[in-house]
Amino acid sequence: MYVELQEIGRGRFSVVKKCAQRNTRKDVAVKFVNKKLKKRKQASHEAALLQHLQHPQYLTLHDTYESPSAYILVLDLVDDGRxxxxxxxxxxxxxxxxxxxxxxxxxxxxxxxxxxxxxxxxxxxxxxxxxxxxxxxxxxxxxxxxxxxxxxxxxxxxxxxxxxxxxxxxxxxxxxxxxxxxxxxxxxxxxxxxxxxxxxxxxxxxxxxxxxxxxxxxxxxxxxxxxxxxxxxxxxxxxxxxxxxxxxxxxxxxxxxxxxxxxxxxxxxxxxxxxxxxxxxxxxxxxxxxxxxxxxxxxxxxxx
Structure with missing residues (x-):
């Protein structure tokens, strides 16, 4: 569903990668939260908050997935830097x-x-x-x-x-x-x-x-x-x-x-x-x- 392009950031428990949606070719940010660190609660908590927040200065959550190794959040891509x-x-x-x-x-x-x-x-x-x-x-x-x-x-x-x-x-x-x-x-x-x-x-x-x-x-x-x-x-x-x-x-x-x-x-x-x-x-x-x-x-x- 998504093609990985490059890593764009790292957090304490996660890696964020720039990816392209296969069918639309739209670029998105995909956040992978490491399952080994048992951070399911944090990942679901962040997803719930992002779904609730409706403001242009917070990222839009497009989808959530789960792989054998990570909890995955698909977000808006803002790649202009910090x-x-x-x-x-x-x-x-x-x-x-x-x-x-x-x-x-x-x-x-x-x-x-x-x-x-x-x-x-x-x-x-x-x-x-x-x-x-x-x-x-x-x-x-x-x-x-x-x-x-x-x-x-x-x-x-x-x-x-x-x-x-x-x-x-x-x-x-x-x-x-x-x-x-x-x-x-x-x-x-x-x-x-x-x-x-x-x-x-x-x-x-x-x-x-x-x-x-x-x-x-x-x-x-x-x-x-x-x-x-x-x-x-x-x-x-x-x-x-x-x-x-x-x-x-x-x-x-x-x-x-x-x-x-x-x-x-x-x-x-x-x-x-x-x-x-x-x-x-x-x-x-x-x-x-x-x-x-x-x-x-x-x-x-x-x-x-």
């Missing part, structure tokens, strides 16, 4: 352009949160750019970890890279829609500076920085960034999730208004963004994060 790769290629990347795409991401997230669903894995690898339309738009992918929030919801399995992870995930306390807001704050910091706000020499130290909310705006990285942008990041990176703004409140921030005129006019440094992307491409997202219990035991070390 948002950060696209921004990196700008000759002069301006703060205003970053604000434009952050507003676009928030619009997509507003729809998801309106369905009471938290994505819980917002990171550069899960933000694609669609260039097939007059005004490029971001598409949010990979809903394996997404969940409907009703009451207290805990994330028990800590997998992946800690950089975009909210404190509540590391500590093992309930997550919420606001967990996504933290990740967006980290993403904004990275897009504007090309560096990661909490990254340290080890995953353990990175997690400690997150749990202490230990970040700053070094002048060498933020010379080209306005105070309004920094204020937006501060608002999202709150330890207590109850103090983080909702998506709707984020969209009301002055920095994200379509006619805001006080953006920095100094081009952003894309060389650091290039280094960030290269580093991320060599990381292994399948390794577990440090045990959350160690952070709860060592609260004194975190200053809490």
């Amino acid at each position: 948002l950060l790769d696209y921004l990196m290629k700008h000759d002069e990347l301006m703060e205003e352009k970053v604000a434009f795409y952050m507003r676009d991401i928030l619009g997509a997230l507003q729809y998801l949160h309106g369905c009471r669903v938290a994505h819980l894995d917002l990171k550069p690898e899960n933000l694609l750019i669609d260039l097939r339309i007059p005004v490029p738009r971001v598409k949010i992918i990979d809903l394996e970890d997404a969940t409907r929030i009703s009451g207290h919801y805990y994330v028990h399995q800590l997998l992946g890279n800690a950089e975009f992870t909210a404190p509540e995930v590391i500590k093992g306390t309930p997550v919420s829609l606001a967990t996504d807001i933290w990740s967006l704050g980290v993403l904004t910091y990275v897009m504007l500076s090309g560096v990661s706000p909490f990254l340290d020499e080890s995953s353990e130290e990175t997690c400690m920085n997150i749990c202490r909310v230990d970040f700053s705006f070094p002048l060498e990285y933020f010379t080209s960034v306005s105070q309004a942008a920094q204020d937006f990041i501060r608002a999202t990176l709150q330890m207590d999730a109850r103090w983080r703004p909702t998506v709707a409140t984020c969209l009301l921030h002055p920095w994200l208004q379509p006619h805001y005129s006080n953006y920095s006019k100094i081009p952003l440094d894309t060389t650091r963004l290039t280094t960030f992307i290269e580093r991320r491409s060599h990381q292994n997202d399948a390794r577990p994060l440090p045990n959350a219990k160690s952070f709860i035991v060592n609260r004194n070390a975190m200053g809490t």
Whole structure:
């Protein structure tokens, strides 16, 4: 039914390939979830969510199959690349352009949160750019970890890279829609500076920085960034999730208004963004994060 053309992506438990439908020759993205990892629940969960979501910034699910070795999801193909790769290629990347795409991401997230669903894995690898339309738009992918929030919801399995992870995930306390807001704050910091706000020499130290909310705006990285942008990041990176703004409140921030005129006019440094992307491409997202219990035991070390 489908002819495999090339591999276009890998996740923690899956491989995504570009394929062509035999009868129509239409190109699609086919996601193969490895059965050996016993991820049937995640695959069916993602399929159910995609069937429910009706929004142009999420992939359309065309079909599902099962082979002896994999659970298979047939999806829209968006092969224009990731948002950060696209921004990196700008000759002069301006703060205003970053604000434009952050507003676009928030619009997509507003729809998801309106369905009471938290994505819980917002990171550069899960933000694609669609260039097939007059005004490029971001598409949010990979809903394996997404969940409907009703009451207290805990994330028990800590997998992946800690950089975009909210404190509540590391500590093992309930997550919420606001967990996504933290990740967006980290993403904004990275897009504007090309560096990661909490990254340290080890995953353990990175997690400690997150749990202490230990970040700053070094002048060498933020010379080209306005105070309004920094204020937006501060608002999202709150330890207590109850103090983080909702998506709707984020969209009301002055920095994200379509006619805001006080953006920095100094081009952003894309060389650091290039280094960030290269580093991320060599990381292994399948390794577990440090045990959350160690952070709860060592609260004194975190200053809490």
